[in-house]
Amino acid sequence: MKALFFLYDGYMDWEISPLAYIFSETSVEIETTALNEEIIHSGKFKVKVDKTLDQCLVHDYDILVIPGGDPEPLLEENGLIRLVQEFDDKNKWIAAICWAPTLLGRSSVLRNRIYSTSIDISEFPTCFNPQYKSEADTTICENLITAEGNAYVEFAVAVGKHLNLFKDREDELETVLFFKNQLRE
Amino acid sequence: MKALFFLYDGYMDWEISPLAYIFSETSVEIETTALNEEIIHSGKFKVKVDKTLDQCLVHDYDILVIPGGDPEPLLEENGLIRLVQEFDDKNKWIAAICWAPTLLGRSSVLRNRIYSTSIDISEFPTCFNPQYKSEADTTICENLITAEGNAYVEFAVAVGKHLNLFKDREDELETVLFFKNQLRE
Numbered sequence: 001m002k003a004l005f006f007l008y009d010g011y012m013d014w015e016i017s018p019l020a021y022i023f024s025e026t027s028v029e030i031e032t033t034a035l036n037e038e039i040i041h042s043g044k045f046k047v048k049v050d051k052t053l054d055q056c057l058v059h060d061y062d063i064l065v066i067p068g069g070d071p072e073p074l075l076e077e078n079g080l081i082r083l084v085q086e087f088d089d090k091n092k093w094i095a096a097i098c099w100a101p102t103l104l105g106r107s108s109v110l111r112n113r114i115y116s117t118s119i120d121i122s123e124f125p126t127c128f129n130p131q132y133k134s135e136a137d138t139t140i141c142e143n144l145i146t147a148e149g150n151a152y153v154e155f156a157v158a159v160g161k162h163l164n165l166f167k168d169r170e171d172e173l174e175t176v177l178f179f180k181n182q183l184r185e
Numbered sequence: 186m187k188a189l190f191f192l193y194d195g196y197m198d199w200e201i202s203p204l205a206y207i208f209s210e211t212s213v214e215i216e217t218t219a220l221n222e223e224i225i226h227s228g229k230f231k232v233k234v235d236k237t238l239d240q241c242l243v244h245d246y247d248i249l250v251i252p253g254g255d256p257e258p259l260l261e262e263n264g265l266i267r268l269v270q271e272f273d274d275k276n277k278w279i280a281a282i283c284w285a286p287t288l289l290g291r292s293s294v295l296r297n298r299i300y301s302t303s304i305d306i307s308e309f310p311t312c313f314n315p316q317y318k319s320e321a322d323t324t325i326c327e328n329l330i331t332a333e334g335n336a337y338v339e340f341a342v343a344v345g346k347h348l349n350l351f352k353d354r355e356d357e358l359e360t361v362l363f364f365k366n367q368l369r370e
Binding site: 150183 | 223
């Protein structure tokens with residue numbers, strides 16, 4: 001199994017770092033992409049991506065992951081919007097957290113499917129239909145997994161669960177409690 | 186205020202990503218360093234550091250942060266051990282999480298000061314005195330802040346608190362609850 005992380009300047013690394021770790025521990029291959037070769041995340045670390053967006057073939061991946069940040073500069077990036085649509089067209093998983101579901105709304109992907117997001121959806125009326133906004137902080141709808149930024153652990157575990165990465169229910173529950181610092185011997 | 190993150194191949198990015206975010210949001214300057222210019226973290230992202238270790242002047246920073254991972258290949262890196270000692274000699278903050286306190290034990294820094302760590306300390310008898318191992322998952326002792334890996338949120342908030350980064354007690358508590366996804370309106 002192979003995951004593609006789309007990164008961009010100012011992306012919230014803590015929203016996807018437990019997920020990348022779960023992937024790494026369960027032998028999911030990880031590749032990173034961005035519009036440029038190098039980006040700076042919200043914690044000011046410089047990340048050098050494996051491939052620029054134009055080098056990515058959707059066919060190679062099972063899931064696209066997009067962290068939160070400021071999506072506004074990305075809404076007119078047609079290459080990115082096409083990538084998101086192609087993942088959906090091929091019925092591959094798309095996992096988007098915090099403000100990233102805006103990119104799903106900007107493409108044809110959200111449609112009448114329920115979603116979670118941290119963004120004030122009234123500011124992006126062409127991206128979001130309020131009718132389909134979930135009450136939950138993490139939502140799975142067909143091939144889409146969306147979440148509020150604060151639910152980054154629940155998001156990681158939801159992705160892991162739906163990709164069958166956990167050995168069993170105990171492994172899944174232990175992962176939640178570990179990242180919540182509530183795991184007791 | 187300025188923070189230096191020491192990074193290395195396989196470091197656990199999720200253990201320091203909330204802390205780097207708190208720094209970034211409170212205008213603490215952030216620089217990254219490593220033995221080489223580029224490293225790969227536990228989630229398989231490539232990070233390009235701002236400076237190699239030999240370019241860092243301790244004088245420029247207020248705090249050194251070291252994430253967990255496998256410290257064993259680093260224990261004989263004299264340049265790193267000297268850097269840790271120099272931060273301590275100058276009474277600057279040192280924050281080490283998970284397995285990173287092993288590097289503090291390898292240097293002269295731990296002495297008879299209490300610490301937290303995730304590592305099995307019996308495997309590193311020359312680094313750790315069992316007598317001073319804390320019962321808590323996060324420990325502040327003079328200029329040292331140490332924690333178990335699972336306590337990465339508590340670690341970040343402890344650092345933020347002792348560096349006076351929070352506006353007030355409410356801000357501190359809200360930060361804990363936000364990263365625990367327990368903040369309610």
